[in-house]
Structures are given as C-alpha cells and as structure tokens.
Amino acid sequence: MGKRIDVQDLHVYYGSFLAVEGVSMTIEPRSVTAFIGPSGCGKSTFLKTLNRMHEVTPGGRVEGKVLLDDEDLYGANVDPVAVRRTVGMVFQRPNPFPTMSIADNVTAGLRLNGVKDKKVLAEKAEKSLRGANLWDEVKDRLNKPGAGLSGGQQQRLCIARAIAVEPQVLLMDEPCSALDPISTGKVEDLIEELKDDYTVVIVTHNMQQAARVSDKTAFFNLKETGKPGHLIEMDDTQKIFNNPSERATEDYISGRFG
Amino acid sequence: MSTEVSAAERPLRGSGRELRGRSESASRKLRNTLATIVMWGAFLVALIPLIWIMWTVLSKGFSTMLDIVWWQKDQSGVGAAGFDKMIRGARHAIVGTLLMSIATSIIAVPLAVFTAIYLVEYGRGKLARAISFMVDILSGVPSIVAALFIYAVWVTTFGWRLMPVACSLALALLMIPVVTRSTEEMLKLVPNELRDASYALGVPKWKTIVKVVLPTSFSGILTGVLLGFARVAGETAPLLLLANYTPFLQQNLFSGNGMAALPTLINANVQFMSADKISADRVWGAACTLILIVLAINLLGRLVGRFTKVKN
The missing domain is CATH 1.10.3720.10 (MetI-like)
Incomplete structure (x- = not known):
C-alpha cells in the first residue's frame, strides 16, 4: 500500500478567487511529508485538493493535474467519492460520529459503503484500532459512545476510522492542534508507524512537529493577504530546517517572518 | 423558573468591589434594581392569563374528565336541542x-x-x-x-x-x-x-x-x-x-x-x-x-x- 502523488502545476480556485497558485511537487510513497507555512498560505486548501475535499465547499475547483501512481484524480471519469476512499483524511478537530459507538465509528466507512458481515466488521475494527494504538484503551468499551473518549483518544479514533477503509494515502490537517502534549506525542508516534503502510501528508503549524515526524517538508507562503498562496520550496526535512535554499524559508523557520 | 430567579438576582449580589466612583456604582445599582423589578413585573403579568386559563379550565372541566364514561362513550342519543340529563362521553x-x-x-x-x-x-x-x-x-x-x-x-x-x-x-x-x-x-x-x-x-x-x-x-x-x-x-x-x-x-x-x-x-x-x-x-x-x-x-x-x- 501507499501510492506516489505527483502534482503538476496545480491552481486552486474558490469561485473566481485564486487561493493557491502553481504548485508542483512529488510525494514519495510510504513517507511522511509535512506542509508548513503561515496561516492563510493555502496549505490546508492544497491538502484538500489531494482527495477533492475542497469540492465540498461551493465554488471549489482546480486547474492542473494530481496523479496518484499515474492516475489523474481529476480525470473525466473519476468519481470524487471513489478518490476519497483511496485518499483518506483526518481533520483538525476530532470529529467522531456522536450517534455511533466506538466500534461503529471505526467501521463507519465500511458499513456506509455496504459491508454488512459482522465478523468482518469486528475484525476490521480491532485491526484498525490496533493500528491507531487505541485498542488497549478501548477494547473493554467498544459499544460505548465515541464522544465519551478524551480528545486525544478521539483523534486516534478518527485515525482508526480513516485507515479502516484501507486508503493508499492519509492526509492530516493539523491533527494535533486541539490536543495536549501527551496526546500529541502519541499521535506523532502513530504517524511514525503509519508510514510503513501509507503515504502520509500532514499540515502543521508546529515546526518542531514537522521536524520530528516528517521526511520531507514543503514550505508555503503568500506575498500578502488576499494574494494566492504558493509553494516556496520542498526538500528533505533536515535540509529545510538546517540549510534551506530560499531566504523566505529560513526567515520563517528562524522566526524572522513578517 | 429557577434559572430566571438566579439570572435576575446575580447582578444584585455582585462582589461589591468598588473600582469606580461611589456615585456611579450607586446609580448602576439603582438602575439594576429598577430593571430587575420591571422584568419580574412583566413576567408576573404574563403569567396571569396562563394561570387564569389553566385554573378556569381545570376547575370546570377536570371532574368531567375523571369519569370513565367520558373516555368510553360518544354523544349518541343526545337530544336534538342539545338538552340532556347525562354528559356521556367524548x-x-x-x-x-x-x-x-x-x-x-x-x-x-x-x-x-x-x-x-x-x-x-x-x-x-x-x-x-x-x-x-x-x-x-x-x-x-x-x-x-x-x-x-x-x-x-x-x-x-x-x-x-x-x-x-x-x-x-x-x-x-x-x-x-x-x-x-x-x-x-x-x-x-x-x-x-x-x-x-x-x-x-x-x-x-x-x-x-x-x-x-x-x-x-x-x-x-x-x-x-x-x-x-x-x-x-x-x-x-x-x-x-x-x-x-x-x-x-x-x-x-x-x-x-x-x-x-x-x-x-x-x-x-x-x-x-x-x-x-x-x-x-x-x-x-x-x-x-x-x-x-x-x-x-x-x-x-x-x-x-x-x-x-x-x-x-
């Protein structure tokens, strides 16, 4: 599992507003890539275009190509619903389904897509919860509501839910920004393990986090408010943090930004 | 009702720290008391018709409802002019x-x-x-x-x-x-x-x-x-x-x-x-x-x- 993502000159629009301009990048399979940059620079918007979640917002559209192992996500016959089964997503705030139990939350993607076999679902739930390092904490209360867990547990529940549908790529939009440091540490450990199976892309405002978890880092910036965001540079995380090629990257990382 | 009581009374029991001038604080207290009285008054006035309706209907109709026949029978057999000796049912x-x-x-x-x-x-x-x-x-x-x-x-x-x-x-x-x-x-x-x-x-x-x-x-x-x-x-x-x-x-x-x-x-x-x-x-x-x-x-x-x- 884990596919290569190849983005070619991608422009993202909301209505007539150009939000992100001309991004090209290659994301290697089974690696962790971090997107960093100031608020409003379009990194979350760009992340959403990798599984077409930006189309949920009215007027959201792109120009350019996103190839997943040579298959264009924006091809004429491609169903956005199918794209999202291949490219999963974890959000900023934990969002378990409040009407469902812990086990039902994990298997929601499968059940809502027609899997009915109880045995298969139970196995999937255990495997995914183990995969999200949550099994030991919840195995005795699988039928309790998912909303009863702590914030960090809820976020790992959401990760379990995302990996239960066996995606190739896992997108994470600031997955730790609503969590305390201990829960953050657990999620970061989990990201480290997830990259054995998945291609992981993570947006973060926390530069230490980017340095800790990612293999590659992409720095996004915008010239001024109201102007489109764009990719400044993307390189090995080591290089970005120690010896970036661009002045803007160095300024941002060393806190001399703005 | 209990929430209205506490919400209305809370400002009166303010911590009494006087950071501003005394006169300003006194006038604020006065205005607060006035507003509280007005709100309570409005609430009580609005309550009058409700209680009145409930009281009228219950006092005049409740005993009728207690009879099991009220729930079991209809009004068949009631005289043409509506006058009759029995209430019968609804x-x-x-x-x-x-x-x-x-x-x-x-x-x-x-x-x-x-x-x-x-x-x-x-x-x-x-x-x-x-x-x-x-x-x-x-x-x-x-x-x-x-x-x-x-x-x-x-x-x-x-x-x-x-x-x-x-x-x-x-x-x-x-x-x-x-x-x-x-x-x-x-x-x-x-x-x-x-x-x-x-x-x-x-x-x-x-x-x-x-x-x-x-x-x-x-x-x-x-x-x-x-x-x-x-x-x-x-x-x-x-x-x-x-x-x-x-x-x-x-x-x-x-x-x-x-x-x-x-x-x-x-x-x-x-x-x-x-x-x-x-x-x-x-x-x-x-x-x-x-x-x-x-x-x-x-x-x-x-x-x-x-x-x-x-x-x-």
Whole structure:
C-alpha cells in the first residue's frame, strides 16, 4: 500500500478567487511529508485538493493535474467519492460520529459503503484500532459512545476510522492542534508507524512537529493577504530546517517572518 | 423558573468591589434594581392569563374528565336541542382529533422534512431562496384560508364530497411550515465537521445525510414534529369548514358522514352553555381533554428528545 502523488502545476480556485497558485511537487510513497507555512498560505486548501475535499465547499475547483501512481484524480471519469476512499483524511478537530459507538465509528466507512458481515466488521475494527494504538484503551468499551473518549483518544479514533477503509494515502490537517502534549506525542508516534503502510501528508503549524515526524517538508507562503498562496520550496526535512535554499524559508523557520 | 430567579438576582449580589466612583456604582445599582423589578413585573403579568386559563379550565372541566364514561362513550342519543340529563362521553371527539392529527402528520411530515433537507443540504441560489420565502408565506396563511382553499379545490373544482381527510389536508398546510422550519434549524445544528468526516471516508452525500446527519438531529426533528402535531390538534377553523361534527364515533377518514373532534364538540355545545349545565360540563370537559392531549404530546416530545438526544 501507499501510492506516489505527483502534482503538476496545480491552481486552486474558490469561485473566481485564486487561493493557491502553481504548485508542483512529488510525494514519495510510504513517507511522511509535512506542509508548513503561515496561516492563510493555502496549505490546508492544497491538502484538500489531494482527495477533492475542497469540492465540498461551493465554488471549489482546480486547474492542473494530481496523479496518484499515474492516475489523474481529476480525470473525466473519476468519481470524487471513489478518490476519497483511496485518499483518506483526518481533520483538525476530532470529529467522531456522536450517534455511533466506538466500534461503529471505526467501521463507519465500511458499513456506509455496504459491508454488512459482522465478523468482518469486528475484525476490521480491532485491526484498525490496533493500528491507531487505541485498542488497549478501548477494547473493554467498544459499544460505548465515541464522544465519551478524551480528545486525544478521539483523534486516534478518527485515525482508526480513516485507515479502516484501507486508503493508499492519509492526509492530516493539523491533527494535533486541539490536543495536549501527551496526546500529541502519541499521535506523532502513530504517524511514525503509519508510514510503513501509507503515504502520509500532514499540515502543521508546529515546526518542531514537522521536524520530528516528517521526511520531507514543503514550505508555503503568500506575498500578502488576499494574494494566492504558493509553494516556496520542498526538500528533505533536515535540509529545510538546517540549510534551506530560499531566504523566505529560513526567515520563517528562524522566526524572522513578517 | 429557577434559572430566571438566579439570572435576575446575580447582578444584585455582585462582589461589591468598588473600582469606580461611589456615585456611579450607586446609580448602576439603582438602575439594576429598577430593571430587575420591571422584568419580574412583566413576567408576573404574563403569567396571569396562563394561570387564569389553566385554573378556569381545570376547575370546570377536570371532574368531567375523571369519569370513565367520558373516555368510553360518544354523544349518541343526545337530544336534538342539545338538552340532556347525562354528559356521556367524548370518545368520538378524542378519536377524531387523534385520527385527523395523525393523518395530517403522515401527509405533512415527509414533505416538510424533505423540504428542510433540500434547503439545508442542497439548496443554493434562487430556487432555494424562493422556496424558503414560500415557506414563510405559508406559515402566515390563516387557518380559515387554508381550509377555504381545500374546500375550493375539493368540492368546487373536483366536486368530491367532504370527508375528514380533506380536513387533514388543510391542517397539513398549516403543519408543513412549522415542521420545515424546526427541521431546518435542527439540520443546521449538525456540525459540518461530521459531514466532512463522512465525505472523507468516501461516503456519498445522500448516504451521509441518511446515516449521519438525520440520526444526529433525530431527537430535535422529532420534537419539532410533535410540537407541530400539538399545534394542529387544537386547530379549529378547518374542522368547522371541512369536517362536519357528528355525535357518533366515526373512525373512517374517508367516510362522508363527518367526524367529531374536540374543538367541534365544544362548538356544538357552546350555544347551550348558559341555559344548560350539562352542555357547559361537556364544553369544559372537552377543553380540559384537549389541553391534556396537547400537554401529553409535548411531554412525550421532551421525553423522547431526552432519551434519543445525542451527547456530544
């Protein structure tokens, strides 16, 4: 599992507003890539275009190509619903389904897509919860509501839910920004393990986090408010943090930004 | 009531730290006291009619309701002029009110819920704005006008004979906007994050609505439906126009023999009230029963709402 993502000159629009301009990048399979940059620079918007979640917002559209192992996500016959089964997503705030139990939350993607076999679902739930390092904490209360867990547990529940549908790529939009440091540490450990199976892309405002978890880092910036965001540079995380090629990257990382 | 007490009194028990000048603080306290008195006064004045109504209806009708015959028998055998020695029952009216209100709900609730789903989940642009505007207009239509409209279509245009289900149609016109608005509010309360979570799992939009949005807002929608039900159960104008009062128990919504309901039972007896104690008892008994039914439905709505409420 884990596919290569190849983005070619991608422009993202909301209505007539150009939000992100001309991004090209290659994301290697089974690696962790971090997107960093100031608020409003379009990194979350760009992340959403990798599984077409930006189309949920009215007027959201792109120009350019996103190839997943040579298959264009924006091809004429491609169903956005199918794209999202291949490219999963974890959000900023934990969002378990409040009407469902812990086990039902994990298997929601499968059940809502027609899997009915109880045995298969139970196995999937255990495997995914183990995969999200949550099994030991919840195995005795699988039928309790998912909303009863702590914030960090809820976020790992959401990760379990995302990996239960066996995606190739896992997108994470600031997955730790609503969590305390201990829960953050657990999620970061989990990201480290997830990259054995998945291609992981993570947006973060926390530069230490980017340095800790990612293999590659992409720095996004915008010239001024109201102007489109764009990719400044993307390189090995080591290089970005120690010896970036661009002045803007160095300024941002060393806190001399703005 | 307890929350109003604490909310109103809290400013008076302020921590008394005087950071500003003494005179300013004194005048603020005075204004605060005045405002508190005015608000309490308004609250008590508003309470007077409510208590008065409840007291009148309960004191005059409650004893009638206690008799088991009231629930078991209809008014068959009542003399032509309405004068009689016995109260007898209101079963025909209770059954009629419930039947017609249930039929109304069966017609109105699906239409209202689907309209609300369209407006919240799909509606964009001119069509959605037009529909929303029309729901507002519909909620302003007087009940007698809704009844006249159904009468015109049913009798004048199609030439059908009147039957209770025509009355349910008119009542549905009144129920649709109420349930649409309440359902809309409940659907808007469902966080977009839940919809996003479902989309991100590769679940199609319609399935997201059916399996995630509706279950999450179910208790609120049901509460709205029951409040709408309570509202049409007490509606009178369409009954007067479209459902002929009959003193007999009638359980067929498609029969041409009319159907009694609690408001029309009151209406049939109210003209004899001053002369005939028994008629007066029937009127107050029916009024009391109607209030009881509406109250029971409201309570049921709250109970169901509490038990199915999604904890978040």
